[in-house]
Amino acid sequence: MHYLDLAAKIDQTAEFEVGSKWSIARTPTALGLPATVSKGPISADVNWDYADSYQYACSQCTEVPGWPAITSPFQWVTASMHFTVFQGLQVYVEGKNLTDSVARTYLNGNPLLPWAPGQNVGQSSSGVGYGYSAYGRTYTIGASYKF
Numbered sequence: 001m002h003y004l005d006l007a008a009k010i011d012q013t014a015e016f017e018v019g020s021k022w023s024i025a026r027t028p029t030a031l032g033l034p035a036t037v038s039k040g041p042i043s044a045d046v047n048w049d050y051a052d053s054y055q056y057a058c059s060q061c062t063e064v065p066g067w068p069a070i071t072s073p074f075q076w077v078t079a080s081m082h083f084t085v086f087q088g089l090q091v092y093v094e095g096k097n098l099t100d101s102v103a104r105t106y107l108n109g110n111p112l113l114p115w116a117p118g119q120n121v122g123q124s125s126s127g128v129g130y131g132y133s134a135y136g137r138t139y140t141i142g143a144s145y146k147f
Contacts, residue, residue: 041084050075067108069115076101096138
């Protein structure tokens with residue numbers, strides 16, 4: 001109960017201090033679909049994840065008053081395979097973002113206006129740091145041992 005009261009006080013203080021520039025944090029709608037198969041010493045899994053579009057920065061928090069920063073929907077696939085060599089030792093291979101998805105944030109939701117906080121480009125402090133995040137595919141090979 002004390003934690004909830006503290007969180008409410010922080011929100012109230014922020015609202016008082018910055019007023020209309022205070023943006024309500026919104027968690028995007030997210031969906032994840034996992035599939036796992038295991039037979040003997042081999043196990044494999046595939047995960048598809050999706051995050052819906054959401055408002056990253058309020059309409060008074062960008063360089064253009066009245067235009068919020070909107071993050072586009074984003075989806076990615078992760079897969080891994082594990083092989084148990086003997087009890088305690090496991091080797092694995094994993095691939096993240098196999099679809100090579102790119103996260104994008106736009107000013108007022110316009111795909112011609114990528115937006116990012118704290119970037120200096122010309123006369124604007126907007127840029128493409130958060131507005132265009134290309135993580136690329138990532139592959140990992142490893143081993144783990146449990147004592």
